[in-house]
Amino acid sequence: MSTTHTAKIGEIVMSKSPDVLQALALGSCVGVVIYDQSTKIGALAHILLPEITGTSNSLPGKFATTAIPEAIKMTVARGAQRSNLIAKIAGGARMFDVSNLSIMDVGQRNIEAVLRLLTENNIPVVAKDVGENFGRTIIFNLESGLLTIKQVMNKKTYNI
Amino acid sequence: MGFDLPDNDFYAQFNPKIEILQEISNIGVGHAATALSQLLNRKVEMSIPRVRFVSVADVADTLAESSEEIVAGILQETAEDSNGMLNMLLIFNALSVRSLLNILTTKSTVESLEKLDEVNSSIIKETGNILLLQTISAINSFAETKWFPSPPILAIDMVGALTDELITHSLDDSNMFLLVEVDVFTDEETIKGDILLLPDKMAMKSLMSNLFGMEEP
Numbered sequence: 001m002s003t004t005h006t007a008k009i010g011e012i013v014m015s016k017s018p019d020v021l022q023a024l025a026l027g028s029c030v031g032v033v034i035y036d037q038s039t040k041i042g043a044l045a046h047i048l049l050p051e052i053t054g055t056s057n058s059l060p061g062k063f064a065t066t067a068i069p070e071a072i073k074m075t076v077a078r079g080a081q082r083s084n085l086i087a088k089i090a091g092g093a094r095m096f097d098v099s100n101l102s103i104m105d106v107g108q109r110n111i112e113a114v115l116r117l118l119t120e121n122n123i124p125v126v127a128k129d130v131g132e133n134f135g136r137t138i139i140f141n142l143e144s145g146l147l148t149i150k151q152v153m154n155k156k157t158y159n160i
Numbered sequence: 161m162g163f164d165l166p167d168n169d170f171y172a173q174f175n176p177k178i179e180i181l182q183e184i185s186n187i188g189v190g191h192a193a194t195a196l197s198q199l200l201n202r203k204v205e206m207s208i209p210r211v212r213f214v215s216v217a218d219v220a221d222t223l224a225e226s227s228e229e230i231v232a233g234i235l236q237e238t239a240e241d242s243n244g245m246l247n248m249l250l251i252f253n254a255l256s257v258r259s260l261l262n263i264l265t266t267k268s269t270v271e272s273l274e275k276l277d278e279v280n281s282s283i284i285k286e287t288g289n290i291l292l293l294q295t296i297s298a299i300n301s302f303a304e305t306k307w308f309p310s311p312p313i314l315a316i317d318m319v320g321a322l323t324d325e326l327i328t329h330s331l332d333d334s335n336m337f338l339l340v341e342v343d344v345f346t347d348e349e350t351i352k353g354d355i356l357l358l359p360d361k362m363a364m365k366s367l368m369s370n371l372f373g374m375e376e377p
Binding site for chain 2: 008009010011025026027028029048051091094095096097098106107133134135136137152153154155
């Protein structure tokens, strides 16, 4: 039996084949899949912001800087091979065409932070579908290793 | 006219006074209904606004059937001043958009939100603009703030995707924000509008201190 695990904003879900991981309606948020093809164990983080702001002690999954190390730790603890880990990322859109970009372009900052963190942790990004101005729902199949992207607004679905 | 308060230190301090926010919204939306009535050229009534705090994780599900529901969102930013920044997002669902266009255009050709043309988009944006301007002006006159709104921006997409970005910079380390829900009725149509008020921390503090003389803790 395959179970679907949904990562809400700021959450990390982790499981193993034949399960499915998903994150619904990503806007400026970025969904990061960390996956080991050999053991078919993987995690999905639904990241809201690049780094911790203020004195937050909330969910580690909220921020790129804490979510990625945590997702790695979780998959390895479950039995994934650290050296096999790869990443697929999606999201980071700019939904509103605003003038004041410094404040609003969280999507772009999220993408940059996620890519930096993955590089620092020696995890290759094998596929990405980021930026633009539409929302995405993403579904990761732990058996096939395929990340399905649904642009609900544009009625488009494809795998990366 | 209930409202829910989260179990959260930052908001707990505002607990006794939250009713005032409801009253402000009431007045703001009252003005908006009058303006809308003139625009639509028919009698417009409105429900009493419901004000409550919503957690970040639940916001999309609160606003729509699912976080993937396609809605129209009208964003109004305010310039950041000494009172902080107060952004607002108005959400119309597909049904409300259709009702509005039925009233405002002679031939409504809207099949779905995904296929809204430029004229219809513009109508929705301006209607949202009227509602939001009245709301901010009510807040300004009550709280003696001077928030100056920028032109509205319309986006149509999944409700969860639209709220993402606003959540990120509204409240740094609390996970709650303020939701004002209101229904607007005409004789034949119901138009439901949800207004998310998104004060940043500084704006929340100036609102509270201007309204109630509450000092920063």
